[in-house]
Amino acid sequence: VPGGVFWRLLVGSVVMLGFGFAGETGMMDVQLAFWPAMAAWGFIIWEIFKGEASQINAGLSNDHVQKAYRTMTLLVTV
Template identity: 40%
Template sequence: LETQRVSAKWKTSLTVSGLVTLVAAVHYFYMRDVWVETGDTPTVYRYIDWLITVPLLMVEFYLILRAIGEVSGGIFWRLMIGTLIMLVGGYAGEVGYINEWLGFIIGMAGWAYILYEVFAGEAGKMSADQAPESVKSAFSTMRWIVTIGWAIYPLGYFYGYLASGDPASAANSLNVIYNLADVLNKIAFGVIIWNVAVTESEAK
């Protein structure tokens, strides 16, 4: 329904943000069932969720820039590459395919690559140079979510796999931290997209 309130250039972006929330909700029902029935950390389901929703969140950056004007496809692919490096490294470390520290380092490298692109790379420069104030504000807020909000995930990984302690406590810490990060980041992204889409559309 909210897509009817915004101009055509924002409809796709608003739809994607809704899709992120829907996919996350469905996967959390599955993860809850796994946790209740087995007591195991639902790592596979969590990463399936992230492999869908995190690239979609990166698509949101691209769609915001596309709403400003012509945008290079290279921005899209660089954000996707950073996302895949981050997720594949984290997953491989969590399930034991590679050393846990190595997985952590690879995941952090992917995250750093994303941060570079949205702050100092082509995406960041385009937003600074061409965007209206409302879009600049939204893009800036999204960048800080990816910086500060996403910093919660490495904390979950660290306490779950790298810090010494009781395995049960480590698993609980990991799940609580990951769940908190998902709620904060995915809802915040959606609210920001909705706000800038409505603001820009009603201003015209």
């Protein structure tokens, strides 16, 4: 997997968690923290369903990897 996929997903996760933490702890107004956190979560969802991570997975032929990827997308979405 290219490093770019890792870094995009890592940055998206850190942004999502950072704004979520800021909203939960009162460091930011909850409404102001909610929208950037949701945008970061949406970016992660897009990356695993339509982005480069999805394209890489589609090119793999291992059934176990395909099943694990589908499970991961379900867990991240729900």
